Amino acid sequence: MTGYDDVYRNGTAPWEIGRPQPGLDLEITGPRVLDLGCGSGEVSLELARRGHQVTGVDISAVAIGQARAKAAAEGLTVDFRVGDARSARLGRFDAIVDSGLLHSLHRYGEAQDYLDLLPQLAAPGGSLTVLAISAAGAHGWGLTEEQLRAAFAAPTWTGVTVEPAEVVSVDGPLPGFLLKATRTAI
Numbered sequence: 256m257t258g259y260d261d262v263y264r265n266g267t268a269p270w271e272i273g274r275p276q277p278g279l280d281l282e283i284t285g286p287r288v289l290d291l292g293c294g295s296g297e298v299s300l301e302l303a304r305r306g307h308q309v310t311g312v313d314i315s316a317v318a319i320g321q322a323r324a325k326a327a328a329e330g331l332t333v334d335f336r337v338g339d340a341r342s343a344r345l346g347r348f349d350a351i352v353d354s355g356l357l358h359s360l361h362r363y364g365e366a367q368d369y370l371d372l373l374p375q376l377a378a379p380g381g382s383l384t385v386l387a388i389s390a391a392g393a394h395g396w397g398l399t400e401e402q403l404r405a406a407f408a409a410p411t412w413t414g415v416t417v418e419p420a421e422v423v424s425v426d427g428p429l430p431g432f433l434l435k436a437t438r439t440a441i
């Protein structure tokens with residue numbers, strides 16, 4: 256059981272907006288997609304609707320239970336798994352999506368193992384999409400553009416773009432960044 260279980264069970268997770276974050280770009284290429292920190296599955300489900308083969312991983316068993324129930328209700332197939340994204344050795348994916356996980360790990364000083372593992376989860380040429388809250392936001396614990404660019408640098412990552420993006424919560428929008436990168440063949 257995690258603290259995340261509580262907010263999912265109680266329906267008090269502020270990021271639960273009933274749809275994928277509008278600041279995400281889900282026009283991604285490749286059949287196999289990994290949604291890390293998938294929560295109750297809104298991003299995974301949208302990608303499955305678009306025809307991708309989706310694996311969703313979250314540390315909260317309650318969130319994964321909710322995600323599985325949504326998939327079943329819609330007749331969608333998604334491989335939802337309870338697991339820690341910092342040690343999720345699941346093979347390589349054509350695309351990886353992180354909607355709010357990196358900033359959550361960064362907040363508690365737990366991001367480094369995750370950042371070290373990500374290159375092993377992306378196929379050569381595979382894409383990475385990260386939506387993260389900015390340190391400029393009211394909470395102060397988010398990421399700066401410099402931190403994001405340092406975390407996804409050459410030679411492991413290429414074609415890195417970092418654009419301002421809103422992260423929506425039930426309390427309103429927060430400033431954030433949308434990062435896109437491509438895994439090199441190295």
Ligand SMILES: C[S@@+](CC[C@H](N)C(=O)[O-])C[C@H]1O[C@@H](n2cnc3c(N)ncnc32)[C@H](O)[C@@H]1O
Pocket residue numbers: 259270271272276291292293294295297298312313314315318338339340341353354355356359360
């Ligand atoms: C801000 S929420 C975002 C959820 C979802 N991606 C979304 O956009 O609604 C962060 C999620 O990361 C999950 N999480 C936190 N630490 C994790 C870890 N070490 N491994 C996997 N998931 C984790 C939480 O349970 C939570 O569902």
